[in-house]
Amino acid sequence: MALHVSSAPPISAFHHLLCFFFHDTYPEMEYASSLQRQLASMKKNLFDQGYLDEQFYQLEELQDESSPNFVEEVVTLFFRDSSRLVANIDQALQKYPQDFRRLDNIMHQLKGSASSIGAAKMKNECTSFREFCNKENREGCLRSFQKVKKEHAVLKQKLENYFQLLRQDGPVDKATRSGN
């Protein structure tokens, strides 16, 4: 599976020269390129560390001029739904006797949405939870759910950071306009 990172070629000597040459004339250009490097690095980490999978790329591929913020919109929808589902599971886990079927239903929804945005680690933790559900193992469910919540919180933070940075990175030609 090819990993396509937006600044894929290694930073060449030519690039350094270009930065040096343009620094005084177009300081915005250097800033933009450093931002893009940060973004590329952030994204690469998200994939390398297994937070995101191929499906996230698929969403990016669907983004275009007619739908320029598609990925962020979908991710926002996800966290809106997932927060609700996580709260529902929390509540359901407090109940006696445990309704494992209901727990599994809610987790099925959460897993489905996670899968749709490419949230790989979350998806895996959801799968583990469902396995404990199927075995009606309450302790296992509780432990597993802590992991689900953790992955959820971590991913939320990382993607918030990513999109915040992405928003700062406007279209390329902004960097070459004189003045600001």
Next chain:
Amino acid sequence: MLSPRGPKACGGGAADRQIHVLAVDDSSVDRAVIARLLRSSKYRVTTVDSGKKALELLGLEPNVNMIITDYWMPEMTGYELLKIVKESSELREIPVVIMSSENVPNRINRCLEEGAEDFLLKPVRPSDVARLCNRMR
């Protein structure tokens, strides 16, 4: 009837005879994704979050060229929706595609036997949508 289309020409068509797809899914994330996938191919898309709403819409708007529905929904599953559509004299000609995040052979067979046009595993890919091109009414 559809005029012959090459693989790249497959898509929603011109505005006056744009192909209309009804997408049914209780997940807002999945609705957004399937809608975007279909709109990328220039289909006109209406999304609803339940089988019940799908049937209401179909009652009002007969010009739906395809229904694409999630299998697992509360109250009415995609399978139940498929059955109702195929048993209806007004609606039975509309091709119905089922989507599911779970690869359950029995489920797939049951849907196909009931007249589903295709069964797609989620997450749905552009290649899946391309495949549907020739199945539109």
